[in-house]
Amino acid sequence: MNLNERIANVKPYFLLFNVSAEEDAIYAVAKFPENWTIPDRGALKSTYKVEIAPMNNGICFATETKNGPECVFDALDYVIKFNKCVEERVELLRAKVAELKDLFAKEDLEKLKTLTFIFEEPKKRKYSKKSVAQEAAVEQKAEQEEGKTEDANVQADDDTSMMSFVKNIAED
Numbered sequence: 001m002n003l004n005e006r007i008a009n010v011k012p013y014f015l016l017f018n019v020s021a022e023e024d025a026i027y028a029v030a031k032f033p034e035n036w037t038i039p040d041r042g043a044l045k046s047t048y049k050v051e052i053a054p055m056n057n058g059i060c061f062a063t064e065t066k067n068g069p070e071c072v073f074d075a076l077d078y079v080i081k082f083n084k085c086v087e088e089r090v091e092l093l094r095a096k097v098a099e100l101k102d103l104f105a106k107e108d109l110e111k112l113k114t115l116t117f118i119f120e121e122p123k124k125r126k127y128s129k130k131s132v133a134q135e136a137a138v139e140q141k142a143e144q145e146e147g148k149t150e151d152a153n154v155q156a157d158d159d160t161s162m163m164s165f166v167k168n169i170a171e172d
Contacts, residue, residue, distance in 0.1 A: 006073040010080060015058050017072075019065065027062035028072045029055060036083040048075040 007014055016029040038044070038059065041052050049067045052075075053060045063071045104112060 003069060006069070010073065010076045013076070013080060017069070019069075021065075024065045025062050026065055026067070026069050026072055027060055028069075028076060029058045029060050030076055030079075031058035032079070032083065036079075037086075038079060039082050044075050044078070048072075048078065050075040 001009075003017075007017065010030065013030040013032055014028065015031055017027075019026050038052060044050055044052060048063075049071045050061050050063045053062070061072045061075050103115070
C-alpha cells in the first residue's frame with residue numbers, strides 16, 4: 001500500500017506527516033476522540049518501533065527513518081482498531097444491558113434465577129486458497145519481524161535520540 005493510501009485509511013484522525021532529515025526521523029500527528037486511549041506504549045514501541053508523545057494538537061507517532069513510514073502507519077492503524085473495538089464492545093454491552101432490563105422487568109423471579117449465558121460459535125469465514133496463502137505469508141513475516149524486533153529493542157533502549165526528538169516535537 002502506498003503512502004497516499006495509508007494516509008487515506010487514517011484520514012479522519014490524520015493531521016500531519018513529516019520526514020525530518022535533520023533528526024533522522026519520520027513522524028505523523030493524529031488527533032483522536034477525547035474518549036479514546038493509547039494502548040500500552042511499551043508494546044507499541046516494541047511491536048512497531050514507534051515512540052508516542054502527546055502534543056497540544058494531537059499525538060505524535062515517530063520512528064527512525066531507517067524503520068520506514070510503515071511503522072508509523074501500522075501503529076496508527078493499531079490504535080484506531082483498538083479503540084473502535086472498545087467502542088463496539090461498549091455498544092454491545094449497552095444493547096445487552098437493555099435486553100436484560102427488559103427481561104428483568106417482564107419475567108418472574110424464579111425464571112430469572114435460571115438465567116444462564118451460552119455463547120454460540122461465531123460463523124466461520126470461508127477462505128479462498130489465495131486468502132489462506134496471504135494470511136500464512138503475513139504470519140510468517142510477523143514471526144520473522146518478531147525475531148528482528150528483539151534485536152532492535154536492545155538497540156532502541158540504548159538510543160535515546162529518538163525519544164528526545166519526540167519530546168522536542170511534542171513541546172513545539
